[in-house]
Amino acid sequence: MSRSFFLDRIGKKGIFRRTGRTSGVRISRSPFSLRGGFRFGLYLAGLSALVLMGPWSVYAHPPGDVKLSYLKDQQALQVTITHSTPFPGSHYVKQVQIQKNRDKPEIYEYKSQPDKSRFVYVYKMTLADGDRVDVKVFCNIYGTRTVSIVMPSPSAR
Structure with missing residues (x-):
């Protein structure tokens, strides 16, 4: 060969x-x-x-819980978010979107979260009877959580 x-x-x-x-x-x-x-x-x-x-x-996980309440005397929406993380500067809630009825959503951006587990954001907003508010909360690494609230009408109270 x-x-x-x-x-x-x-x-x-x-x-x-x-x-x-x-x-x-x-x-x-x-x-x-x-x-x-x-x-x-x-x-x-x-x-x-x-x-x-x-x-x-x-x-990496989505926000654990989101609770909404309307503060009528302050004309503000209170959003309580539970998102547990040992590193709130690198794993945090990066965005909160608030949509009233079918209007264009308001977007609030964040670079960290104020606490390692539970924190509250308050947004100025006027709501009338029958208004619906959808809030979508985004984790910067993975996941979202969406919750809604409908203001009760006078006859439902």
């Missing part, structure tokens, strides 16, 4: 190894060859994603 035969085989199949016999050459695939390397790269990328995202998935 000629030297070019072995070079052709190396280029197409992978690395050749001598078997100890004078006439035998064994061709083996390396996990780093072009075809095997692609699979290895996918495996490595998947493993890296699990390792890097694993700790965040433990902490």
Whole structure:
């Protein structure tokens, strides 16, 4: 067999190894060859994603509870949010959207949350009988929670 035969085989199949016999050459695939390397790269990328995202998935969760109440004397909507996190500067409620009836929602952005578990935001808003308010609260890592309140009409009281 000629030297070019072995070079052709190396280029197409992978690395050749001598078997100890004078006439035998064994061709083996390396996990780093072009075809095997692609699979290895996918495996490595998947493993890296699990390792890097694993700790965040433990902490990533939507807000636990959102309670709404209307403070009639102050003409304000009180939003009490429960979102427990050990790191309120890096895992927090990033946005609160308030939509009155079918109007365009008001959006309030935040860069951290004031407490590690429960906190209250108060928004100036005039509500009349029969008005509906939808509040959507967004976690900066994962999840949302939506709640609604309808102001009772005088006949329902």
